[in-house]
Amino acid sequence: MSDLPHGKEGTDNVWDAMYTQRAIRYWQDKPVPREVLEKVIEAASKAPSGSNLQPWIFMVIDDEAQRQKIGDALNAVYEGGPLKDMIAEGQKSDDKTQRLMLKGAQSFFSKLAKAPAIIVPCLYKLSSPTPDPGSLEAGSSIYMAVQNLMLSARALGLGTVMTTAHVLINDPLREACNIPDDAYPAALIPIGYPDANFGPTTRKPVEEIIIWNEWS
Ligand SMILES: Cc1cc2nc3c(=O)[nH]c(=O)nc-3n(C[C@H](O)[C@H](O)[C@H](O)COP(=O)(O)O)c2cc1C
Secondary structure, eight states: OOOSOOBSOOOSOHHHHHHHOOBOOOBOSOOOOHHHHHHHHHHHHTSOOGGGOOOEEEEEEOOHHHHHHHHHHHHHHHHHSTHHHHHHHHTTOSOHHHHHHHHHHHHHHHHGGGSSEEEEEEEESOOSSOSOTTSHHHHTTTHHHHHHHHHHHHHTTOEEOOOOGGGGGHHHHHHHHTOOTTEEEOOOEEEESBSSOBOOOOOOOHHHHOOOSOOO
16 A cells, blocks of 8 residues: 555645645536636646747636637547547446546546636747747747646645547637637646546556667
């Protein structure tokens, strides 16, 4: 049994935060104060970026009507496309972790509006290490900020789940939030006080993922 914290409390211990920052897809019906949301965006902004140009804007959607619009758009994609069948099929898996993940994903796709806030980090005025927002290198100038955001949320007892669901609802998302054409959503992250516990994550052992000196 691990000593890592289980539960809904925050933590100031960076190891505990990293090791128990699970994907959270269930929310308490409790708003997150704006100053707390501001704090996680500030923590995100402490991340490095190419030439320290900080090519980002963080859209924070806490307005109920707007969350509903975005949630409805995602639910329509879920109901109208292959995602629903894929998730239903995957839930027959023998692997309990996989089944739970897909149950959570189902809730995410169909009930996103229940999240007290949705954060959409956008690449904006990107020039370093590349001006091409569609490239792998572009991600290096924003996803470190995203991880800072998620870890600081964990520290404050807020749950998040990193998703790329913005690509499924590009047009309605842009319209609902008035995102200009020269800004590029990079993720869609619901955030709120969790109605699920933080706890140890299931990951490959370090021996399996490390290679010293020569890949052979
Ligand atoms: C690039 C990326 C895209 C993801 N997209 C989705 C998504 O569309 N829907 C969802 O419910 N979870 C999504 N996730 C969350 C992953 O399923 C989750 O991080 C992973 O299963 C690990 O979960 P754990 O930290 O609880 O172990 C995504 C994660 C990443 C990193």
